[in-house]
Amino acid sequence: MSPSFVELFYLVATGLFVFSLHWMNDPKTARRGVIAGALAMAIGMAATWAQPFVQNHGWMVLAVLAGIAVGWPLSRVSLTAAPQRTALSHAFGGLAAGLVGTAKYFAWLGDGPEALTTFRMVAIIAEVILGFITFTGSLFAAGKLQELNWVPQRPVTYFGQNIFNGLLLVVAIGMGAMLVNDPASEIAPLLFGGVIVIALLFGILLIIPIGGADMPTVIAILNSYAGLAAVAMGFVLENKLLITAGALDGASGLILSIIMCRAMNRSYMNVLFGAFGSVAPPQEGGEQGEYRADTIESASQIMEQANQVVIIPGYGMAVAQAQHKVRELYDQLLKRGIEVKFAIHPVAGRMPGHMNVLLAEADIPYTSLLEMDEINGEMPQCDVALVVGANDVVNPAARSDEASPIYGMPIIDADKARTIFAIKRSKNPGFAGIDNGLYFDEKTWMLFGDAKTVVGDLVKELSGESGF
Amino acid sequence: MKESKRYLPRSVIVAMATVIVILGVGLAANSTTTTVLMASPAMAPSHGPGDVDYWGMVFVFLLSAFIGLGVIRRVSRLLHTPLMSLTNAISAIAVVGAILVAGPDYPIEIRVLGLIALFASVTNIVSGFLITDRMLKMFKRD
Numbered sequence: 001m002s003p004s005f006v007e008l009f010y011l012v013a014t015g016l017f018v019f020s021l022h023w024m025n026d027p028k029t030a031r032r033g034v035i036a037g038a039l040a041m042a043i044g045m046a047a048t049w050a051q052p053f054v055q056n057h058g059w060m061v062l063a064v065l066a067g068i069a070v071g072w073p074l075s076r077v078s079l080t081a082a083p084q085r086t087a088l089s090h091a092f093g094g095l096a097a098g099l100v101g102t103a104k105y106f107a108w109l110g111d112g113p114e115a116l117t118t119f120r121m122v123a124i125i126a127e128v129i130l131g132f133i134t135f136t137g138s139l140f141a142a143g144k145l146q147e148l149n150w151v152p153q154r155p156v157t158y159f160g161q162n163i164f165n166g167l168l169l170v171v172a173i174g175m176g177a178m179l180v181n182d183p184a185s186e187i188a189p190l191l192f193g194g195v196i197v198i199a200l201l202f203g204i205l206l207i208i209p210i211g212g213a214d215m216p217t218v219i220a221i222l223n224s225y226a227g228l229a230a231v232a233m234g235f236v237l238e239n240k241l242l243i244t245a246g247a248l249d250g251a252s253g254l255i256l257s258i259i260m261c262r263a264m265n266r267s268y269m270n271v272l273f274g275a276f277g278s279v280a281p282p283q284e285g286g287e288q289g290e291y292r293a294d295t296i297e298s299a300s301q302i303m304e305q306a307n308q309v310v311i312i313p314g315y316g317m318a319v320a321q322a323q324h325k326v327r328e329l330y331d332q333l334l335k336r337g338i339e340v341k342f343a344i345h346p347v348a349g350r351m352p353g354h355m356n357v358l359l360a361e362a363d364i365p366y367t368s369l370l371e372m373d374e375i376n377g378e379m380p381q382c383d384v385a386l387v388v389g390a391n392d393v394v395n396p397a398a399r400s401d402e403a404s405p406i407y408g409m410p411i412i413d414a415d416k417a418r419t420i421f422a423i424k425r426s427k428n429p430g431f432a433g434i435d436n437g438l439y440f441d442e443k444t445w446m447l448f449g450d451a452k453t454v455v456g457d458l459v460k461e462l463s464g465e466s467g468f
Numbered sequence: 469m470k471e472s473k474r475y476l477p478r479s480v481i482v483a484m485a486t487v488i489v490i491l492g493v494g495l496a497a498n499s500t501t502t503t504v505l506m507a508s509p510a511m512a513p514s515h516g517p518g519d520v521d522y523w524g525m526v527f528v529f530l531l532s533a534f535i536g537l538g539v540i541r542r543v544s545r546l547l548h549t550p551l552m553s554l555t556n557a558i559s560a561i562a563v564v565g566a567i568l569v570a571g572p573d574y575p576i577e578i579r580v581l582g583l584i585a586l587f588a589s590v591t592n593i594v595s596g597f598l599i600t601d602r603m604l605k606m607f608k609r610d
Contacts, residue, residue, distance in 0.1 A: 017558055021558075025544055030604045033554065037597060048564045053571065067586070067588070082603075093556065096560070100569050102581060103582055104569060223555060223556065238525065250536070252540045352551075353548030356548070363608065
């Protein structure tokens, strides 16, 4: 295929990618977006493959088949595991970018150093650093989300952590600068290896101090890095399709991470270097009352008499796989003419939009899922707020307690409802290790236990009483 | 969905402007040196270092980044998880780079790196598009 035709197909693919993302603005057209994206990918791949200098077909087909064999099962994972899967595929994306950069460097080094212009070297170094940071960083993030044993779950911090990390980055950039200056010196391959090793290490060091509550932001940032690595690859290979598609991906990750940071009232820098959740929160001795636990029977009686119930899901619902039981509860309440809405906090769960997907999986219509800003005005009229495994996103300390690590974070005003039921696994504080004043509120009743069991019992109680 | 907020904090705008300026200055400095080194290496997909339109690439990057920001900020918040898996699949466009490294007549070590990259990208393409579609099928109105 002649070069102009390749460019023409790349242009078509770019247009389709833009439309693909455009159609994501509405659930009604979103599936069209997936088809457009897949079509664009197929066009880009085929146009590249059909160029005359591409040989080696047998091995490449084998690699593609292996990719399909691994990719297929990865697309069938349960949606509770969607954050891990996403992190894992960021790792694959970073690996691909890093390897292509490395391969291209050594290919050009073999051709003769005059091919390694300053522009290409800068682009290669950027690609390799971004790619390998994304690779190990995402692997560790996936391990944390999967709660693997060899990955520390709690944030790991040590003295001088940020200084050490900063120095490491300075060393990597210094080595990169030496490479740019003289890309074909005797020690150049060694320096290149050094840059790779530091990038790999840096990815790990970047993730270990980050707590579970910050995972949505971190996944979004890694998404953005994977896109930027593709852009750098485009600069290396002088390929405009890589640049456009990578830029779209980078922009998406950037916007998502900004939304996540806003939703926690924290800056980018604070998420990456703040080691959230490692600080012991100030304990106010004794003045916080006792938990008041309630029985399923009385909870269901109060719910039956409500006009409006707002359900606030959190990560606990995902862990317990309680979304289908929540759906049954939703049906039971609707049957009684009670208005039921879901209040979704942007950072509820472990990735952006996590709760929406889980509730959609349980066949709850998306018109009942309301954003924090939309629901907060209605909370004072709400009779019952049911908190299912959410913690920090309903913690009133974010409004009032300046000493709290989450002070200033916008929250769902569950405490303004007339009655609050909170389902909680145990009496321990949540993932971020912060005590929640909502649980000690005099309007709050605790329902201790696994979210799935408790909601299931509520459903049983409600359906039993209605005489079915 | 609500749209009224400013989506780009000032720090991000400053950071983007800085990157663009660095790229531009680097290019301006670079183009004076590369025209001297007009020797053209023979490997297939790459042109000689002198005749590449670097400026064109920077323009393409800048404009597509802005299109990306414009399009993504309109995406419904409901769909942020599918959006992420979709962009994940789109970033597997790295497959093009992998083919360009694995395909030509390079030494075997380099082609092996390309093949691994090809495998990793295809994994992302397949799992990314399929799971996005699977999620989107679940979003129903009533």
